[in-house]
Amino acid sequence: MTLDRRDLDGRTRDDLLRAGLEADGVHLVRYADRWPLPGTRAERRAVRGVVTWLGLAALFGIGFFVVYLAWPYRYPADGYELYTPLLGITGGGCVLLLAVAVIRYSQRFLPEEVAVQERHDDPSGEFDRTTTSALVTDTVRRAGLPRRRLVIGMAGGVVAIPVLGTLLAAVGGLIRDPWRQPPADTVWHSGWYTTGERVFLRRDVGDPHKVELVRPADLDAGAIETVYPFRESDRGDPEKLAAVFDRGDTPAILIRLRPGQKVDAKPGQDHDNVGEYYAFSKLCTHLGCPVSMFEQQTDRLVCPCHQSQFDVLQSCTPIFGPAARPLPQLPIAVDETTGSFYATGDFRQPVGPEFWELGWQ
Ligand code: FES
Numbered sequence: 267m268t269l270d271r272r273d274l275d276g277r278t279r280d281d282l283l284r285a286g287l288e289a290d291g292v293h294l295v296r297y298a299d300r301w302p303l304p305g306t307r308a309e310r311r312a313v314r315g316v317v318t319w320l321g322l323a324a325l326f327g328i329g330f331f332v333v334y335l336a337w338p339y340r341y342p343a344d345g346y347e348l349y350t351p352l353l354g355i356t357g358g359g360c361v362l363l364l365a366v367a368v369i370r371y372s373q374r375f376l377p378e379e380v381a382v383q384e385r386h387d388d389p390s391g392e393f394d395r396t397t398t399s400a401l402v403t404d405t406v407r408r409a410g411l412p413r414r415r416l417v418i419g420m421a422g423g424v425v426a427i428p429v430l431g432t433l434l435a436a437v438g439g440l441i442r443d444p445w446r447q448p449p450a451d452t453v454w455h456s457g458w459y460t461t462g463e464r465v466f467l468r469r470d471v472g473d474p475h476k477v478e479l480v481r482p483a484d485l486d487a488g489a490i491e492t493v494y495p496f497r498e499s500d501r502g503d504p505e506k507l508a509a510v511f512d513r514g515d516t517p518a519i520l521i522r523l524r525p526g527q528k529v530d531a532k533p534g535q536d537h538d539n540v541g542e543y544y545a546f547s548k549l550c551t552h553l554g555c556p557v558s559m560f561e562q563q564t565d566r567l568v569c570p571c572h573q574s575q576f577d578v579l580q581s582c583t584p585i586f587g588p589a590a591r592p593l594p595q596l597p598i599a600v601d602e603t604t605g606s607f608y609a610t611g612d613f614r615q616p617v618g619p620e621f622w623e624l625g626w627q
Contacts, residue, residue, distance in 0.1 A: 320417070518548055535597070552589040597611050
């Protein structure tokens with residue numbers, strides 16, 4: 267059946283809806299309002315149910331904002347970091363509860379409809395578009411949306427929350443905290459930087475809060491040990507004591523050469539060692555893997571990732587593999603009082619791969 271614009275004008279919405287369905291091969295078996303009498307107690311109860319779900323969604327949405335803006339996001343020295351789980355619970359809960367509210371609204375207010383439709387392939391014409399529009403408009407009217415401003419308002423507000431949250435997440439990292447003080451510790455130096463206080467060499471004993479300093483007698487000839495920085499001022503601070511193990515640029519290898527061996531020091535680094543004890547960065551200058559194997563017979567440090575080898579007696583110059591730069595040396599001395607090693611300064615060169623800290627000063 268083909269109808270033009272004149273045939274459509276003057277028809278009621280209900281006529282258009284049914285005519286459109288019939289023309290499209292849809293047989294409407296049942297089509298009834300859920301609430302034929304508006305304003306009944308049962309209808310108001312149904313509205314309150316939907317509003318409750320929307321209210322819960324709004325609470326979770328607000329919780330998402332509060333967590334995003336106010337919850338501490340840095341990992342603590344110990345304990346469990348709740349920032350990410352809380353973001354997931356509040357953000358996901360908001361979307362889930364909003365979906366529940368939409369489903370409940372559909373169940374309670376959209377017309378009860380049973381229809382059987384045949385499928386066809388051609389694109390929709392003017393008639394189909396007009397009648398479909400009538401169907402949608404009719405559904406909205408029968409669902410009572412124009413009368414339920416509270417539900418529409420709350421739904422709009424709750425939908426806006428995840429949209430705003432997404433925008434906030436996108437630009438939040440670009441907003442500067444105006445009260446933040448510049449950190450004393452910056453990317454321009456490693457964790458061994460000194461500000462006048464001695465930075466001792468400590469070993470990792472498995473408990474970040476237990477401090478064990480390294481002394482010359484701790485290493486046999488030909489032995490190596492991984493060491494991390496320690497400042498006396500950090501002793502009572504669990505976060506700082508643990509942070510040195512998380513920081514990527516701090517690990518260094520303390521090496522005790524065999525008697526009679528000596529490193530061919532680079533210019534200006536003749537006094538960076540204590541006798542046969544030398545310290546170098548543990549980060550491979552190729553891609554930053556930990557250089558963790560020492561070949562005692564050849565005095566080479568070997569990186570397990572791509573087999574770069576560094577000749578310790580040549581100030582850890584690479585002699586095999588893809589690494590192109592020597593491991594930076596850490597200048598060390600022995601504290602007269604405690605007998606422990608300390609660093610007399612930061613690494614002489616930037617640590618890690620070439621692309622790290624390119625602007626090293
Ligand atoms: S990271 Fe060490 S050789 Fe590639």
